[in-house]
Every structure is written in C-alpha cells, then in structure tokens.
Amino acid sequence: MEDNRPTTPSFQDLDFVHEALLEEYHKHQDAVVDRDLGKARAHLDQFVLCLKAHIRAEEEVLLPIYVERVPEQVGCSPELLFSEHRKMERLLRRLQDRMVQIEQKGELSSREVVYIIEEGRMMKEVLDHHDRRERAAFFPLLNDAVPDPVERRQIWEEARQIQLEAEGLRETFERIDNLPS
C-alpha cells in the first residue's frame, strides 16, 4: 500500500494509532464483560500485535532521531518513553497469561469478570499517560526536528511500513493517508 499523499506527513497523525490501540483494548474488555472468550482472545491478539508494531516503529525509527536531535525533552525524555514501553510489554504479558487461564477454565464468573476489568485498568492508565506525553511533546518535537519534507516523508514511510505489519493498523493508516491536507 503506497502513501500517495502529496503533502508533508506529520508525526502528530500517530495520535490516530494511539486511538486505534485503545479502541482495540476496549473491544477486548467488552468481550470479557460479555463472556465471549473467542472474541476476547481475538481482540487481545490484535491489540498485542498492533501495540508491539507501534512500539517497534517508535524505537527503531523515531526515538533514535529524537535522542539525536531534540536536546531538551522536558517531561518527555527518551528514557521515560522507553520505560513506559517496557511497562506496557509487562502488562501485555500479564493480560496474555490471564487470557490463557480463562481459556483453560472455559468460563467466567461475574466476580472474575470484575477482577479482570479491574486488573486491566492499569493498562488503560499507562496507555493514557503515554498517549498524553507523546501527543503533547514527542510528536510535535519530532516534527520540528525533521523540517525537511523529503526526509520527513522518508522517516514517516519507514515507521509506517513497520506498523503496517500489524493488519489491525492498516485501516488506521488508510484513514491517515486520506486525511484532508
């Protein structure tokens, strides 16, 4: 899938990826509440793949540029972003372990549903904090750090290709590609 937008891409458009990630997580939780284990598993798998692809794009492509070119990252240091990514990965593993336990049991009591939703709150909080930080500082500072449109497009494309490996993010990138300029 080619990005044919004539305009200069903005890293701020990754806001839409964050929204898609949160939506996928909500769908997983909705399915837990409905006790639909198949659906809960499918949305969890999607969430894991999408979040991992997004983190990889940031760490392999965007963060190295950020580290190199943005000297003052008040409230949004690379160390903080990296450590929040690790925290999300730990929470992902916990969610996956919990899902396996549920599947082995084959059913969920009301109390277990409540417990799982409560336990899952931590992931929402980390996603939210991380989203605010990247929205307010990481993405705009990255835009400033890469003012040249040709270079910006090249970096955007590299980060986009990694994220397109997660099927669940393809629709989001189509949406970004079709944004009015």
Ligand SMILES: [Fe+2]
């Ligand atoms: Fe992000």
Ligand SMILES: [Fe+2]
């Ligand atoms: Fe991130």
